[in-house]
Amino acid sequence: MLRSIAALGLKPLSAQASRTLIVSAVRWLPVVQFNLSDIGEGIAEVQVKEWHVKVGDRVSQFDNLCEVQSDKASVTITSRYDGVIKKLHYGVDDVARVGKPLMDIEVEGAAEEVKQKEDPLDAVKPKSGKPTGDKEAKSTSAAHDNGKALATPAVRRVAIENSVDLSKVTGTGKDGRVLKEDVLEFIGHIKRAPASHSNKRSSPSVGQSSGPALKQLGEDQVVPIRGYARAMIKTMTEALKIPHFGYNDEMNFDELVRLRHELKEFAKEKHIKLSYMPFIIKACSLGLVEFPSLNAVTDASMENVTWKASHNICLAMDTPGGLVVPNIKHCEQRSVFEIAQELNRLHEASKRQQISRDDLSGGTFSLSNIGAIGGTYASPVILPPQVAIGAIGKLEKLPRFDKNGNIYPAHLMKFSWSADHRVVDGATMARFSNRVKQYIENPSTMLTQLR
Amino acid sequence: MSCAAAGRATSRIFISHSKNIFANLAFEEFLFRTGRHPHALLLWSNRPCVVIGRHQNPWLESHVEEIERRGVDFARRHSGGGTVYHDLGNLNISFLTPHEEHCRTRNLKFIVGAVADRLGIQLESTSRDDILLNGKKVSGTAARISKGRSYHHLTLLVDTDREAMHTLLHSPLEESITTNATRSTRAMAGVGCLRDSQPLLTVPRLQEALLAAYRKCFTECETEEVDVDNLLIEAPEVAAVHDELIDWSWRFGKTPKFQVAGLSVENGCIADSPDKAQLGHRFQPALLRKGMEASRAAI
Numbered sequence: 001m002l003r004s005i006a007a008l009g010l011k012p013l014s015a016q017a018s019r020t021l022i023v024s025a026v027r028w029l030p031v032v033q034f035n036l037s038d039i040g041e042g043i044a045e046v047q048v049k050e051w052h053v054k055v056g057d058r059v060s061q062f063d064n065l066c067e068v069q070s071d072k073a074s075v076t077i078t079s080r081y082d083g084v085i086k087k088l089h090y091g092v093d094d095v096a097r098v099g100k101p102l103m104d105i106e107v108e109g110a111a112e113e114v115k116q117k118e119d120p121l122d123a124v125k126p127k128s129g130k131p132t133g134d135k136e137a138k139s140t141s142a143a144h145d146n147g148k149a150l151a152t153p154a155v156r157r158v159a160i161e162n163s164v165d166l167s168k169v170t171g172t173g174k175d176g177r178v179l180k181e182d183v184l185e186f187i188g189h190i191k192r193a194p195a196s197h198s199n200k201r202s203s204p205s206v207g208q209s210s211g212p213a214l215k216q217l218g219e220d221q222v223v224p225i226r227g228y229a230r231a232m233i234k235t236m237t238e239a240l241k242i243p244h245f246g247y248n249d250e251m252n253f254d255e256l257v258r259l260r261h262e263l264k265e266f267a268k269e270k271h272i273k274l275s276y277m278p279f280i281i282k283a284c285s286l287g288l289v290e291f292p293s294l295n296a297v298t299d300a301s302m303e304n305v306t307w308k309a310s311h312n313i314c315l316a317m318d319t320p321g322g323l324v325v326p327n328i329k330h331c332e333q334r335s336v337f338e339i340a341q342e343l344n345r346l347h348e349a350s351k352r353q354q355i356s357r358d359d360l361s362g363g364t365f366s367l368s369n370i371g372a373i374g375g376t377y378a379s380p381v382i383l384p385p386q387v388a389i390g391a392i393g394k395l396e397k398l399p400r401f402d403k404n405g406n407i408y409p410a411h412l413m414k415f416s417w418s419a420d421h422r423v424v425d426g427a428t429m430a431r432f433s434n435r436v437k438q439y440i441e442n443p444s445t446m447l448t449q450l451r
Numbered sequence: 452m453s454c455a456a457a458g459r460a461t462s463r464i465f466i467s468h469s470k471n472i473f474a475n476l477a478f479e480e481f482l483f484r485t486g487r488h489p490h491a492l493l494l495w496s497n498r499p500c501v502v503i504g505r506h507q508n509p510w511l512e513s514h515v516e517e518i519e520r521r522g523v524d525f526a527r528r529h530s531g532g533g534t535v536y537h538d539l540g541n542l543n544i545s546f547l548t549p550h551e552e553h554c555r556t557r558n559l560k561f562i563v564g565a566v567a568d569r570l571g572i573q574l575e576s577t578s579r580d581d582i583l584l585n586g587k588k589v590s591g592t593a594a595r596i597s598k599g600r601s602y603h604h605l606t607l608l609v610d611t612d613r614e615a616m617h618t619l620l621h622s623p624l625e626e627s628i629t630t631n632a633t634r635s636t637r638a639m640a641g642v643g644c645l646r647d648s649q650p651l652l653t654v655p656r657l658q659e660a661l662l663a664a665y666r667k668c669f670t671e672c673e674t675e676e677v678d679v680d681n682l683l684i685e686a687p688e689v690a691a692v693h694d695e696l697i698d699w700s701w702r703f704g705k706t707p708k709f710q711v712a713g714l715s716v717e718n719g720c721i722a723d724s725p726d727k728a729q730l731g732h733r734f735q736p737a738l739l740r741k742g743m744e745a746s747r748a749a750i
Binding site: 039040041049050062064067069070071072073074075076078092094119273275318347351372 | 504505506529531532535539550553554555567579580592593596597598601631633674681684685687688707
């Protein structure tokens, strides 16, 4: 139900009333008093220590508002609403009372009066414009009627950031509304305790067939493609011209796990942080010595393939600015430790977005350690003008048979190779993979290659 | 004494191998924020460090210059409470739970019970959430609550370098600083440690006792030993929190505004001073000595 302007205590602006002490124009958005919620432990008051927002700021549900302290506990208060902050009731060092207003916020997204309840966005304006007799009586199935899931802009943002299709998420909020916890649970980030109230309310249908119309609650966000992302578009469009074939295999990391553990002290002494990647990179480089046609680049006219002498192995890195693929030069001449040092340097540089042009150019073979995030087998895309790439899955422990036929927990990583089928054949890729596998599964064979 | 909420389903124990306070605080904050395990217990120890509470003033609570001179780490944690000094003779214990189940009294009673049953040492918990041994304080508590999650962490001193603690937790500027920042409460009868009662007790032995008791409170409780230093490389989310924690603007810049010797300091930098050249510079106690020399020269 819409409040009249007079009820809100505002005077309507007229052309003549140019000077008015009331700052706000005619607004149909309600201002809600957000109370300081119960902190528990029978605490009645807390001290406000820091504000993260100020009057006029726009906040979203779950944004941090302020820090309060009660004796030994430091508590972060988050917003229950999306909206604009109109008033803060306390300053820093003031004592705030639980259950009393903390701030006034002009709530967005609902043109009707919002009640101070657990779920603030109860009311959705019915399509016909007639107020329904009982606000709560809505058709719950309408939540997914036109295929659009019911969710606040903040929840939509979380979904977009995590590439989640909201229509696939089960909403546990009122009327099947998708809450932020639902999205997070969907991604697998949290496990929820069973909901204390029932999800869907069966209600008497009132004018049921059409149900409430669902308006777009947020705005489409146009994200310009800049920087690394532009380069991605160019490279990947080129890559599409390459006929890819894939070859996958599982490699046993038992020996490498043991070896890495043994080398811990030595690595510490040399101030080197040793992961599995340097071993994998070196094993690939040793493999490329035998199969140089995989460490090659094609020219634009496909007249020649150049087998490169130097193994400049590219590593895909996830930076704040997006995917970037620097390479470690001359892996064929570097020891495992030296490769580890280079890898660390590139990791640090990528975190600060300080990868140099030299680091980015001249790559001859690529690896993607997507397993650091997750996954088993993958389908990597070749970086032209290279001819091959490998994606490495996560290290898993799975039951396998040992040489005596007994089941034991084996450390395994899955490798997914892709290669340019115009210049590389399956047999070459398979043999290369087998060689890399041999080095990885029996690291002592790498010893034999030492100069 | 078994813990009051026995029979709760599952929890997970994390034991950190890192001795680096920043790495450990980052890991704790990461577990807290990502919340994959509703109930968890985290145990760790660090090489010597001074840790202040979220809203405290480093220069009021501790001897910042001496800390730097001795190469002792200085950290600000996310939880409230007062300033502590700890080294490898201390065990840090962190109870991570959903907000509704946050109960410091219960956690402290659990520790007192476990230590009495398994080590024969009689401790007592107080209403200020301290743990005392024969009236001396052997543990300090702090807590953090946000977005439906919480943690309660505490120190538990087995043995400690009392000289370092006394020197580093006393600030020469204590009387001169005016502020509303949270002040630490000095232990009334002084500080003690568990070795006062049992000279042969070690941190590993204490840890063992607590873990055995903790496991009894849950039907399922797995233990994970975590190489947190390594995690900083492999997990960008943990590394991000770590980088936040070592940053000057967090450790010193987050200080609530204060006045000292005619200077006004906000966010760790000089906001007002009789010497305008100092404006905007980071606050350092050394500046006060220069100021004194300047005023002496003026005479």
